[in-house]
Amino acid sequence: MVSSASQRKKSDQAAKSEREVAIIGGGIAGLTCALRLSERNYEVTLYEQDAMLGGQLSSKKSGKDGMYHDVYTHLFCDWYVNFWRIVKDDLKIKREDVFEPRFSVKLLLDPRGSRDSNNGAPKYVELKNPTTAQNVIDNLSSGALPTPDMFLVGFTLLDLVSQPFSSSILQQQSLNGFLYSRPYATEDCADLHNTILNEIWCTSSSDTSAAAYKDFVKHSLGSRGLPFAWLLRGSLEEKLIKPWRDKLEKVCKVEISAPVDKVELADDNKIELTLANGKKATHANIVLAVPAPELANLVMKGRPERTIVHRIPELSELQRMRTANILVVTVVFNERLPDIPREHVGLAASRGYLTFIDISQLWTDLSEKPRTVLVLAASDASHYPAGDDKLWGHLMLQELARYLPSVEPGDEWGDPKSNIDYSKSLAQNNRTHPLFLNDMNSEQLLVEPYYPEQLQNVFFAGDFCRNDVNMATVESAVLSGLHAAHELVKKTDGKSDISVALCDLPSSAQFAAAKLVLLPLAYAALAWSAVNAGVRDLASKDPEESLTPLSMLALIPPRYLADMVVSLENLAVALLSRHEPSGSNWLLQQASGAVARRLLAASDRLRDAAPEGSADTQRTFALMTDVLRAMGTRISEPRVAPAERVSPRTTRMETSGLLRGSGRYRPNFDYARRHRVKP
DSSP: OOOHHHHHHHHHHHHHHHTEEEEEOOBHHHHHHHHHHHTTTOEEEEEOSSSSSBGGGOEEEETTTTEEEESSOOOEETTOHHHHHIIIIISOOOHHHHEEEEOEEEEEOOHHHHSGGGTTSOOEEEEEOTTSHHHHHHHHTSSSSOHHHHHHHHHHHHHHHHOOOOHHHHTTOBHHHHHHHOTTOOHHHHHHHHHHHHHHHSSOTTTBBHHHHHHHHHHHHHOOOSSSEEEESSOHIIIIIHHHHHHHHTTSEEEOSOOEEEEEEOTTSOEEEEETTSOEEEESEEEEOSOHHHHHHHHHOSOGGGSHHHHSGGGGGGGGOOEEOOEEEEEEBSSOOSSOOSSOEEETTOTTOEEEEEGGGTOTTTTTSSSOEEEEEESOGGGSOSSOHHHHHHHHHHHHHHHOTTOOOOSSTTOTTSSBOTTTOEEEOOTTSOEEOOBTTHHHHOBOSEETTTEEEEEEOSTTBOOSSOSSSHHHHHHHHHHHHHHHHHHHHSSOOOOOOOOOOOOHHHHHHHHHHHHHHHHHHHHHHHHHHHHHHHHHTOOOSSOOHHHHHHHHHHHHHHHHHHHHHHHHHHHHOTTSOTTSOHHHHHHHHHHHHHHHHHHHHHHHTSOOOOHHHHHHHHHHHHHHHHHHHHHHSOOOOGGGSSOOOOSOOTTOOSOOOOOTTSOSSSOOOOOOOOO
């Protein structure tokens, strides 16, 4: 007969074994998950294939002075609420001591069109997050684009977040398609958006999912914080990852340089791992927090009946996810360079969409040394030859020298005649740290943190997992780690106390109302831009090939009326939406509903408001109303943008329907990226 004490002991042992987990991947998603599980007394083993933790936020030592070189220099946005909560509450880091506030970024204009007008010096323009009236005014006068086009750049973002489209509709539309479907947009406006996307997320607007970008912009425009972002005053390893690792090593088993080669489902409902060195380990639960290409390999590798994809077949589509590696060169100069700002700088129309930041003005350890240290990055690695890091690194420096005359790269990497200390500089191809691309397919491929109906002890984390942000960011990775930990705790304990902080964002109705208020200004800006284009054509004697300024001016009234009809309906839909924030009281909800119903009836009342007269007059007015409604409906539907068509040309398409712009942000090379190849 088995004693009750023996039964309790076995039960306790079983419960304890259920609270054991292996986390594969030591990036931010895996570190977040490990942090939350370990503080709840879970037995956590963290496997990381590299010698350093952090993933895309990792660093490596190199050079004669043993300097840390970050994978990328990350901007940490002010609205990353879950990331900042970990920094403050768990890592005990005071933000103001370790991070430097940033209020803007800068664009360095192509010297072929700007240096003559700036007395030979590099010409920078400054852009700020348009969340305050002063920032909006500063952007309008920045010189990045003519004032009306700059207004439209911001207005298109507001228009995007105000759209009540379901995700399924936006999934069928790229950001470029959305921009080209706006009846007020200009080519300069679309080109600047494309430049920003390429330089930050390594993907063009014609490839970027409008749905994913809408989620990111909603958080950015909804943030009331100043500054808009923060930068570390040192390397990621020293300032962020080491404190995180020190905390975890007290309560977790951290295995570095331990790549996992295979994940299989064992007979006893456990998970069997095979490491690259041939060793095997068995765990009750696992969290897969590796990059998308590696995850696609792990879920399919092993004996067919024991693979994860055998139980969750849809994960085979992970192979369709696209990633990109950012080329990064840390450039240590022998001297201080002139005309280098503190902000992140994007090089307009540069080869490979180059950006740089001067970390010698940022890092505490470098600020007192008499030399400039730039981190130069190419968001589109396909513009540079793969294989020889020194070759593409030197080509990037040559492109930088075209914008900054003070840069002297020499004839090759290591040339002693240059003003660069190549012995301390480093080129990193980052093929092992790919960036997930939020392209048109990505919205349909996002991974859930847990599939309880198919597999109860496997969980997923990473910036490719579905969450409130969706766009590949640090906050997205943190959220995925929290979601995976929440699901695991809920499975083992029946409930979870792991919380996710939510951003205090304006509602969809507020965004829609703001768009409606500013709509007349948008069409006034379009008219202004058309006049500017006409003056430019007269001066250059080069008339528009697609849509003349005069034709555009004639189309503005019907376009405005059509857009007004749709905007009123969008506001009504937003007011009636059940997905609005739940904090509003009953009276406010009733009032909103009444307003919404009146807005939905506004279009029909156009007919009732028609002047009395002949039947022909009333029929004509009704026909105009129907046409405007049809035009408005068409405006909201996805439309293929010129850049998405089969033609590989990068030049302006003659049927774009947009005013031709200055071309300031169009690359000067004859190349059109259609689909990035997985590294």
